[in-house]
Amino acid sequence: MRLSIQADLTYHFEHPSEVLLLLEAARAPDQAIHSERLSLSPAAEIARLDDSVTGERRAVFTGHGEVAISYTAKVELLARDANLKGAATTRVRDLPGEALRYLRASRYCPSDRFEAFVSTEFSHLQGGDKVxxxxxxxxxxxxxxxxxxxxxxxxxxTFVDRAGVCRDFTHLAISLCRAAEIPARAVSAYAWKLEPPDLHAVAEVYLGGRWRLIDATGLAPIDGLVRVATGLDAADIAFMTIFGKADLVSQSFTIEQTKG
Amino acid sequence: MRLSIQADLTYHFEHPSEVLLLLEAARAPDQAIHSERLSLSPAAEIARLDDSVTGERRAVFTGHGEVAISYTAKVELLARDANLKGAATTRVRDLPGEALRYLRASRYCPSDRFEAFVSTEFSHLQGGDKVxxxxxxxxxxxxxxxxxxxxxxxxxxTFVDRAGVCRDFTHLAISLCRAAEIPARAVSAYAWKLEPPDLHAVAEVYLGGRWRLIDATGLAPIDGLVRVATGLDAADIAFMTIFGKADLVSQSFTIEQTKG
Amino acid sequence: MRLSIQADLTYHFEHPSEVLLLLEAARAPDQAIHSERLSLSPAAEIARLDDSVTGERRAVFTGHGEVAISYTAKVELLARDANLKGAATTRVRDLPGEALRYLRASRYCPSDRFEAFVSTEFSHLQGGDKVxxxxxxxxxxxxxxxxxxxxxxxxxxTFVDRAGVCRDFTHLAISLCRAAEIPARAVSAYAWKLEPPDLHAVAEVYLGGRWRLIDATGLAPIDGLVRVATGLDAADIAFMTIFGKADLVSQSFTIEQTKG
Amino acid sequence: MRLSIQADLTYHFEHPSEVLLLLEAARAPDQAIHSERLSLSPAAEIARLDDSVTGERRAVFTGHGEVAISYTAKVELLARDANLKGAATTRVRDLPGEALRYLRASRYCPSDRFEAFVSTEFSHLQGGDKVxxxxxxxxxxxxxxxxxxxxxxxxxxTFVDRAGVCRDFTHLAISLCRAAEIPARAVSAYAWKLEPPDLHAVAEVYLGGRWRLIDATGLAPIDGLVRVATGLDAADIAFMTIFGKADLVSQSFTIEQTKG
Known part of the structure; x- marks a missing residue:
């Protein structure tokens, strides 16, 4: 499937502030970026801090006054096997080193607190069936x-409140998986068919030797997710981090399927 | 300074359990490992998941029955400049990519909550002086x-309780530094002169283009710290993570200065 | 001082719901109610659950459809001595029985957590000087x-965030006083000179044999407070508790000084 | 049923401290105190702050040095109907005024957080059946x-951890009942057949015009509970509150059935 992505964000910065953008499609084996363009208006220098391990793309610039950020991309989603059934839990020693940290509790995913619940509720299941x-x-x-x-x-x-949005569903899914000793992380993604169009927060678990995306909200098909940022939880995958202050002026996202 | 380290841990595992050990001296530019030996009794295979970025050493084995873990090392601490005075805050764009995540809130360091406090209390200071x-x-x-x-x-x-141990002091130091937009992380270390001898938890901040160790407890000299694990907070640097259950049988640490 | 109070609240109840109103001026020694009227439109039966100990007035009715609640009163504030200087802490045995519970932690005032802080920061002071x-x-x-x-x-x-509104200031004041073993409670009050006019949340401490009002926000003079409800914290003094659901349609308060 | 109660507590007070004891059998319609004796050794004056509404008995003394507190009582438990089946929820307007506060969130029972859970899980049930x-x-x-x-x-x-002791079971029961708009409070009680013998924490709900005891732990028969203190949660019913510091030297409880 080919998707056309358009993100337009306008912010007003009273004072010059550094801005970290996690807005671009990640370089990942399950998606090919055919064309893309990140631009600022007025134009400003963009420094890059891309991450070679996760493929996360990171742009840094200094915002001042009113700044329009525009990102356009055409991305092809390649074969993506999100099937969980029968996928085995990977032994700790067989995990890639960088997966270890996704077994641990984080700011919004205090997985250490859910061990008793997970043990009681899901201990009869293993691996993908448990997830x-x-x-x-x-x-x-x-x-x-x-x-x-x-x-x-x-x-x-969220476990107590029994309600929330995609970020909350994802945090609970991650917490429960980590409590079950399955590495789990947060992924932001442009989500085809999500209404209204937006960056979506989903989870990803390491099973059977690779990462598999899961969407606990069920609001968007896994096959239509364009990966952007990857991290422990929402603290890591915010599409924009402002080191200073800014006011949002306007924001819009479009994610559409395109031909050939 | 040369230090001789001896760690002896004995655990009893009722069922076979995977164990992750973060117990060995890290490979880092400010310390040289002259000799070392990690052994299990009874002997068992040790898999390695070392981290090339932080130099953290990770050993994985399967524990069953009573297992004695022994680690001996002779480490030379090289020139270490922990001086904070005048060290400048590094701009986000000039940070190494892997430092970005140490700006974010984590399980035990909800730095997002301390922004107002840090702003009021320390905003007249910059960089190393602020730390x-x-x-x-x-x-x-x-x-x-x-x-x-x-x-x-x-x-x-801890901020409310106004009391704690090294782990808590370190978590608060990390939280306040991150709230001030200074990357800060947790480091476990064999600490010379710490009484009783133990693995110590300290913090490390990124200033003036490099990481600098700080010990908010003031209990051990920075010059006598042998780095072991590095992470966001205590969730990442536990010297032993048991995927299953075990009972501690005995534990002892010795850290002593040695001649030539 | 004489004050004229006018409160107008309109709510819409989709389903019949019981409503508890703590909206009327309390019967208290330091204020005299010269005239008052609580009315509902459309008219509905009002049951009373007034509290003879605190003088708190409690009205219960069943709301359905759109209901306009109107409360008008003319209240004279009598001599009120809010002076704290030199007021002595009352020994536990000399407290009125009903004051005991105001020494304890409550939903929004976990005073048990502040004992170390209060001890370090204020232990050199006693009684009213400490408050x-x-x-x-x-x-x-x-x-x-x-x-x-x-x-x-x-x-x-709030202690961490270092910011909030009157309710938060009051909760912190109550928590710190209770941690210092001084009975402290929450009071809602019509507050003369408060801008915009509203029900205000203040605290009250038991010192030197009687209750004394304090306003940690400093936004309204103690002499212009008309007491309404009294309780452990905001959980007890909400002016309206709906057992079911309702939407606020409109709300306005007027508190004005009147002549003789 | 007649029960013989013996409580022996010895504490050491370094400095003179006021002590509040909630240790004596309450004066309540469902239990008759045939004989009792509260004594201190060395002897000290005991002030009384008994509560006429709940029947709770409160003794205050000044402890200094080593103090042995002894309470002996013979109590007859009268007919007690703890049956919940079919008991109706009391309308707010028909509650006794003092029951209102047991509808509200408290320190250990943040009932406001459980409304969604209770609504989803138990909304098909009413009154005693819901409890x-x-x-x-x-x-x-x-x-x-x-x-x-x-x-x-x-x-x-506790809701997250899925484990705890009597106090935690009781807090969760109270929280869920209050979230269902059923007044619920905490009661400490000498519990016949509890092993080891101790003061037990149970809950009490207001249904069908009266209070009914419930024990969410199921560890002791309701018919063998001798009421002591009553309050919002554990913050209110501690058998001993020390305004200062003391060390426990020894403590023992005996609760036995006696003849005639």
Missing amino acids: AAIVEWIGGHLAYEAGVSDATTTAMD | AAIVEWIGGHLAYEAGVSDATTTAMD | AAIVEWIGGHLAYEAGVSDATTTAMD | AAIVEWIGGHLAYEAGVSDATTTAMD
Whole structure:
């Protein structure tokens, strides 16, 4: 499938501030970037801090006054096998070194707190079947509802509140998987068919020797996700981090399927 | 300075469990490992997941029954400049890519919550002077006291409780530095002169183009720290992670200065 | 001083719901109610659950459809001595029985967590001087700022965030006083000169044999506060508790000084 | 049933400290105190702050040096109907005024957080049947396990951790009932057949016009509970509150059935 992505963000910076953008499609084996363009108006120098391990693309610039950020890309999603059934848990010694940290608790995913729950609820299952059951449990027990959570909401809050948005669903899925000793991380993605169009937060688990995307919200097909940033949780994958202050002026996303 | 390190840990594993050890001296530019030996009794295969970026050494084995873990090393600490005075904050674009994540909130370091405090209390200072003032503030406002904190204690708890142990002092130092937009991470270290001898938790900040160790507890000289693990906070640097269950049988550490 | 109070609240109830109103001026020795009227439109039966100990007035009705609640009163504030200087801490045995519970931690005032802080910061002071120092500390360290706190914010959050609204200032003042073993409670009040006019949340401490009002925000004169509800914290003094659901249609408060 | 109670507590007070004891059998319609004696050794004056509403008995004394506290009582438990089946929820307007506060969130029972969970899980049930289902849910999902919780553990923690002791079971039961708009409070009680003998923490709900005891742990028969203190949660019913510091020297409880 080929997708055309358009992101337009305008911010106003009262004082010059450094800005980190995680907005560009990642360089990953399961997606090919056919064309893309990141531009600032007025034009400004863009420094790059790309990550070779995850393929995450990182742009840094100094914002001042009103700045329009525009990102356009044409991306082809290659064969992506998100099937969980029967995928085996990888032994710790067989994990790639960089996967170890995705076994650990993080700001919004205090997985250490969920060990008893996971053990009681899902211990009869293994690997991909366990992850599938976790995703199903979340879908059955959480309501997708804006306004319940905010920037400080953790998976523990969401587990109690029983409601949240994509970020919260993903944090709980990650926490439960890590509590089951399955590496799990957060991925931001342009999501085809998501309504309204937006950057989506999904999870990714390491099973059977590779990473597999899961969407605990069920709001967008895995086959239509264009990977952007990868990290421990929402703290790592914000599409924009402002070292200083800025006001949002306007923001819009378009994600559309294109021919050939 | 040359240090001789001896760590002896004995655990009992009822069922076979994978164990991740972060117990060996890191390969780092400011320390040279002259000799070392990690051994298990009874002997078992040790897999390695060493990290080339931080130099962290990671050993994985399967524990079953009573297992004695022994680590001996002779390490020379090379010139280490921990001076903070006048060290400048590095601009985001000039950070090494792997330093970015040490600007973010983590499980025990919810730095996002401390922005107002740091801004009010330390905004008149910059770079190394700001870090020095943070360390001094912590020393003046926290009591070193066992029993106040536990495995779930965050820097927010410690900021309120005004007491804790090395791990808590370090979490608060890291949180305040990150809130000031200075990359900060946790380091476990064999600490010369620490009483009783133990693995110590300290912080490390990125200033003036390199990482610098700080010990908010002031309990051990920076010049006598042998680096072991590096991570976001205590979740990353535990010297032993057991994927399953085990009982501690005995544990002892010796860190001594040696001649030539 | 004589004050004229007017409160107008309109809500829409989709389903019949019981409503508890804590909106009327309390019967208290330091204020005299010259005239008052609580009315509902359309008219509905009002049951009363007034509290004889605190003088708190409680009205219960069943809301359905759009309901306009109107409260008008003319209240004379009698001599009120809010002076703290030199007021002595009352020994536990000399407290009125109902004051005991105001020594304890509550939903938004986890006073148990602040004992170390209070002990370090204020232990050189006693009684009213200690309370005055606590109020001054809060005024000097917290910013009055909307949007930082929400309905789940505790005094621990506020102590870290260093910002909040009247409810948060009051929760922190109460927590610190209780941690100093001084009974402290929350009071809602119509506050003369508060801008915009609203029900204000203030604290009240038991010193020298009687309760004394304190306003950690300093936004309204103690002499112009008309007491309404009294309780452990905001959980107890909400002016309206809906057992079911309702939407706010409109709300306005007027508090004005009147002649003789 | 007649029970003989013996409580012996010895504490050491370095400095003179006021002590509040909630250790004596309450004066309540469902229990008759045939004989009792509270004594201190060395003897000291005991002031009384008994509560006429709940029947809670409160003794205050000044402790200094080593003090032995002894309480002996013979109590007859009268007819006690703890049956929940079919008991109706009382409308807010029909509650006794003092029951209102037991609808609200408290330090360890943040009932406001559980509204969605209670609504989803138990909304098909009413009154006593709902409470019975809540008690059954807790019994089926929580493990009775020491060491998981501590003095700061809330019902939210316990809901996540899925384990705790009587205090934690009771906090969760209270929180879920309040979230269902059923007044619920904490009661400490000498519990016949509890092993080891101790003061037990149970809950009490207001249904069908009266309070009914419930024990979410199922560890002791309701018919063998001798009421002591009553309050919002554990913050209110501690059998001993020391305003200062003391060390426990020894402690023992005996609760036995007696003839005639």
